[in-house]
Amino acid sequence: MLNMTFTRLPFLLLFLTIACYIWFYTSPTFLNEYGTYQPEWPLLVDALITIPLVCYLSIKDKKQASIKAIAYCALIILFGAYFIPAQQKFIWHYLEQARYLVLALVLFVELIVIASVIAAIKTNLNTHADPDESLITPLKRWLKSGPVLNLMQFDMRMWVFCLFAHKIKSENYIGDQHFWYANKDDAKGNALGFIFLMVFEIPIAHLVLHFAWSPLAANVISLLSIFGLVLFIGEYRAMSRRPISLTHTHLIVRYGLYNPLYIVLDNIQSVSPHHEFVPRSNEVNRYNFSGVPNIEIKLRSPIGGKSKIYLGVDSPSMLLNSLCKGTNNKN
Structure with missing residues (x-):
């Protein structure tokens, strides 16, 4: 229990830091000379020193600590971009540009990890092992048991069924008897109908949002819709294969x-x-x-x-x- 509390400490500190600096940059008090002096350096110290230090001290897994430290720093830099007055920014302008590079680097590293896991899973699926066990074995090399592992299992299963469903054999699942559910109340047919609706809806909605609202909003919503489409395709294919x-x-x-x-x-x-x-x-x-x-x-x-x-x-x-x-x- 105590270990779990220490693990959550960086997030609690992040939340408290953002709350305090919202008050500091938006409320005139004697601490900021009633709104006339709102420097960037206190937030700079907390973003680049305090929070990363707490991450490394409270999280034993140094890889996880590094990822959280970088992510929290990027969030604070994003926060500072909107709340620090423009005339008080000196170093912050450079950090605002650097955060995109850092986030891209973290995303690139995580994509390599995910690609490696998918490759390992694809190899394991060619054997007669239980497909669920084939999924979790590579993940356990990177993650310990817990909510993150459970989420990654679901996420990877979604991609595996979307991309490699043809490699999954129902008879390989552990069990003396198998029972099915895809045909109950035409669940599989309903899922296929939703998939067709999404395929037709996504490009139309993208064009409407692009011209009626903004290109950025259209891109974001379309990407989320495509992710939902991948989820439905994975679910549809899993229905008839996972007993x-x-x-x-x-x-x-x-x-x-x-x-x-x-x-x-x-x-x-x-x-x-x-x-x-x-x-x-x-x-x-x-x-x-x-x-x-x-x-x-x-x-x-x-x-x-x-x-x-x-x-x-x-x-x-x-x-x-x-x-x-x-x-x-x-x-």
């Missing part, structure tokens, strides 16, 4: 691009048919693309704070029967 699987000890819930959820059969209190809408809740996990979930799983011990799991599958009776047999055998 929900049952082993003699676990139910492995793989659903589209979601990170897999491993449920120990001994931890299943009950499993039953379900036919009602399930509202969002802190105690509920829903795996369902369209319509309402058709299977309810109650857990003895919560997983990640979730005590109920709701699934939407093509053949609920088959999964129910298999789960009942599996849990009865374990009991």
Whole structure:
């Protein structure tokens, strides 16, 4: 717990620094001679010395500390570009130009890392190993377990299914029995419809925004829309390739691009048919693309704070029967 607090210290310091300097540069007080003296040097010291130093002291992983220090410095330089009065800027003008170079360098390094991971994953996909394991093994060489690893798993799975879905064989996933969900309430057809709509909408929206608003806004929104299109394509291809699987000890819930959820059969209190809408809740996990979930799983011990799991599958009776047999055998 204490280690986690130290890890968050640079972000808390960044937030506090920005809040304090917003007040310093916008409010006339005796500290800035009532608005007549608002120099750049205090923010310069905090941006280039204080925050990087705190990053290196509080984060053990020096690579992660360096990336955060550079990113936080770039954010403060961006902040200073808008809040420091123009007549008080002397060094800041040069930093404003340099931040683009630094950000480009960081992006370039991260793209090389991602490209290396994708290459390793592509190589592993040619084997008969579980595709999810093939995905996480290269990532673990770069990242430790935690939210960042979970996010990167999802992100890399999106790109892998978008670009290399043809290399993924469903039979390679771990499991004695596989169950599917792509045809429930025509989920796969709906996803394909959204993809076609986005393909037609993106260029039209780009032209409208370009001439009616601004070229920059059009480019930003179009890039975000293209990212969303990649997400939908990856989800669409994952639906028919990533199964929900049952082993003699676990139910492995793989659903589209979601990170897999491993449920120990001994931890299943009950499993039953379900036919009602399930509202969002802190105690509920829903795996369902369209319509309402058709299977309810109650857990003895919560997983990640979730005590109920709701699934939407093509053949609920088959999964129910298999789960009942599996849990009865374990009991």
